[in-house]
Each structure stands twice: as structure tokens, then as C-alpha cells.
Amino acid sequence: MEERKRILYVEDDFNNRILVGRVLQAAGYEILEAEDGLTGIRMAQETKPDLILMDINMPGLDGYAAATKIKSLPGLSGTPVIAVTANVMAGDRERALTAGCDGYLPKPIDVDTLPNQVREFLGGRRETVDEDQERGFLREFSERLVASLEEKIEELTTANEQLKRSDVMKSRFIAVAAHELRTPLTVIRGYVDILVSVNRSSPKTDSNTVMMLEGIATGVKRLHEIVQDMLDVTHIEAGTLQLQVVPLSLSSIITQVADSYRDSLARRQLTLTQEPLTHLPSIWGDNVRLQQVFKNLIGNAIKFTPDGGSITISGRKLGQEAHLIVPGRLQGQNFIQVTVADTGVGIDPAEHEHIFERFYEVRDPSFHGSTSKTDFMGGGAGLGLSIARGVTEAHEGWIWAESEGYDSEHCPGSRFHVILPVGDAPKR
Numbered sequence: 001m002e003e004r005k006r007i008l009y010v011e012d013d014f015n016n017r018i019l020v021g022r023v024l025q026a027a028g029y030e031i032l033e034a035e036d037g038l039t040g041i042r043m044a045q046e047t048k049p050d051l052i053l054m055d056i057n058m059p060g061l062d063g064y065a066a067a068t069k070i071k072s073l074p075g076l077s078g079t080p081v082i083a084v085t086a087n088v089m090a091g092d093r094e095r096a097l098t099a100g101c102d103g104y105l106p107k108p109i110d111v112d113t114l115p116n117q118v119r120e121f122l123g124g125r126r127e128t129v130d131e132d133q134e135r136g137f138l139r140e141f142s143e144r145l146v147a148s149l150e151e152k153i154e155e156l157t158t159a160n161e162q163l164k165r166s167d168v169m170k171s172r173f174i175a176v177a178a179h180e181l182r183t184p185l186t187v188i189r190g191y192v193d194i195l196v197s198v199n200r201s202s203p204k205t206d207s208n209t210v211m212m213l214e215g216i217a218t219g220v221k222r223l224h225e226i227v228q229d230m231l232d233v234t235h236i237e238a239g240t241l242q243l244q245v246v247p248l249s250l251s252s253i254i255t256q257v258a259d260s261y262r263d264s265l266a267r268r269q270l271t272l273t274q275e276p277l278t279h280l281p282s283i284w285g286d287n288v289r290l291q292q293v294f295k296n297l298i299g300n301a302i303k304f305t306p307d308g309g310s311i312t313i314s315g316r317k318l319g320q321e322a323h324l325i326v327p328g329r330l331q332g333q334n335f336i337q338v339t340v341a342d343t344g345v346g347i348d349p350a351e352h353e354h355i356f357e358r359f360y361e362v363r364d365p366s367f368h369g370s371t372s373k374t375d376f377m378g379g380g381a382g383l384g385l386s387i388a389r390g391v392t393e394a395h396e397g398w399i400w401a402e403s404e405g406y407d408s409e410h411c412p413g414s415r416f417h418v419i420l421p422v423g424d425a426p427k428r
């Protein structure tokens, strides 16, 4: 039995697609449909149809351009493309043939003759245009393409300017919101802390009241941290992050940070192993800011590792090979690399760079079920890694992520590497 011929119909009008689809299906053809030029090109590549019916007047990429592109694709140059158009202007047929079409069917489609015409084109019928006419239409065709290219570039330039403007507005909003929130929050935090300590030690206050006050204090502290993160992001973006640079040992910074998580690690039954880092040379850096980097990394390792897992921190000295590991980003001769590895859910390789963007979270934030920063898969504002990168860059270093992928069942784990230069004080 003869195999059913496959026809791709590229047409933006739904009713036409239904009509032509039915007629050709009834005539024994398999019909594929694309509703615009770009989809038509993609489907032509993927499905390699026996014939393409191409509507000419479509928004976006029109049928002439789609036909030209399809004819240039490997494996499709011999596939008949038949223009279908409601244009009744003189030269429409020639225009379509010049663009690469092999035939022309005027709209409205004559449903009685359509199956026959399709059969003829499938059987080898080809329409041609004479050379002189073709030359004229080719020029007109290129002029039209250039005009539409110009229009698209203008549209893109305007859209790009609008995007830049809204990015500036967004940054301004973050800066203003963070500044305005910080002052009242500091006042609230101060009073709440006083209330907690007074009521904790007062025999007159019942335990429920103390518990509620402690709850308020925890919430206010978290809010304060988020606002502080927003301010840090603002400074990083504006290049105004101030570093208090002193010679320091990363080993003691990491030990301090790890200690600060002791309760959370115990609660989540996580093992944190810190390999000896004392052999690492001291570096020039900002103690508080570098603590912030490792706080975020270890905090995330806790957050994204299921109970019972492990976190390992290791470090090594690097020479010139650092430039091979992070091409084009580092300056200098000597570096140290610290790695925070976990046995957690891992990160899809497609997300490895995005997670360093401001407010970026792989999961939908509406799934945040918890407010604690160290609960498994607890929520966050998506600022930790962008701050970590900003701080590392301000130290003329780099931070990046490695993971085989995201798998909450088998937990492939993630590794976050920080490289920092050993040598002179950073210039900023």
C-alpha cells in the first residue's frame, strides 16, 4: 500500500486550516498545521513533509520569507512549497515563485480542485517565472526584506530602551524601598528586643506572651536581614560596595560561620566536615563581607540538603592554573580556592549561572512553605548568591557552581567554588 503523503499547511487563519485540513484529509493525505512562519520552518525541519502549502500574508515572518528559508535548508530544497494567497494583485504569482515557491494557489481555495492540484504538485508539476521578471521581483523582494529588517531593528531598539528604563526603575525601587524600610525596622527591632528581654526575666509575664514576643523578634530580625540584603545588592550593582580590607585567614572565618550554624546542623542531622584550611596563605579581604559569602554558601548547603546529609568544606592553593579554571576573570599569580560541597538536591546545569542573578530562585517562590532559612527547601529572597558573587568580584575573585543536575530523590549534590587572589590589597 502506498504511504500516505504528508502535507504541512502554514496558515494563521484557523478557519482556513480547518477547511483545507478536512478537504485534504478526506483525499487521503496526512495534514500537519503551523500557525505562523517561524513555526512552519521549525516543523518543516522536524517533520520533512512531502509538500508545503504556504499562506503568504501572515503576521511576523510572512510566507515569502518562510518559503525562502525553507528552500535553503538541507533536505528541504526539493520539497515543493505552494503559495496560497488572497492577494489578487498583479505579480503575486511571480513574487511567490521568485521567493522560492514552486506553485501558486489563489484564495479562496477551490475545495473541488484542491486535491487534484496537490496531487499534480506531488507528481512533479512546477511553475516557473522568466529570468527578466525574476530579476525585477528579486530586487523588490530584497527591498521589502531590508525594509522589514529596518522596522524590526527599530522595534527591538525601542523595546531594549524600555527594558533598560524599567531595569533602572526596578533598581531605584529596590534602593528606595530598602532605605525607607530600614529606619523604622531598626526602631521596631530595638524595642522588640527590649520587650523580649524584659518579659523573659519578669515573673509576671506568662510563657505564651514571651513566646509571641520571641516570634515577633525572629520575624523582625529576618525582615531586617532581607532589607540589609536589598541594600547590599543596590551597592553591588552601583559599584559602591565598601570593603574594609585587612589581612585575614579564611580558615578562621569559615570556622566562625560553621559554628554559627551548629544548632541548625544538629536539628537537621547534617554533618559538616571542615578539612584543614590552616595551610592556606592569608589573603587581603573584608572579614564581615567574606563571612557573608560563606554564610550564604553554608546556609544554602544546609537548606538544600535533606536531613542526614553531609557538607564538606575544603581548600587548596592555586597558581597560574587558576586562570585555566576561570578563564579571563582573574588577575595575579597566586590564589586560594575554597569549595563548599553538599549531598543535597543539586542544581540543573542550565541554572548554574542564573542562580547568581538577583532575586533568582529555581523554584517558584509561591512554593515557599517555610520561613526558616535552614529548613529543608525553605524559602529565601533569592539574593544570597548574587551578593556572594558581588562580594567575591569586589575582592577580584570569582564564585561558581557545579552540579550534575537537580534530583530531589537521588540527591547528586552541589559544589560551590570560591577563588580569591593572594597578594596585594584589592584596589577597590
Ligand code: ADP
Binding pocket: 296, 300, 301, 304, 342, 344, 345, 346, 347, 355, 356, 360, 361, 362, 363, 379, 380, 381, 382, 383, 384, 385, 386, 414
Ligand atoms: P535563596 O537561597 O535565598 O533562594 P540564593 O541566591 O542563595 O537565594 O540561591 C538561589 C537559588 O539557587 C536557590 O533558590 C536554589 O534554587 C539554588 N541553590 C543555591 N544553593 C544551592 C545548593 N547548595 N543546592 C541546591 N540548590 C541551590
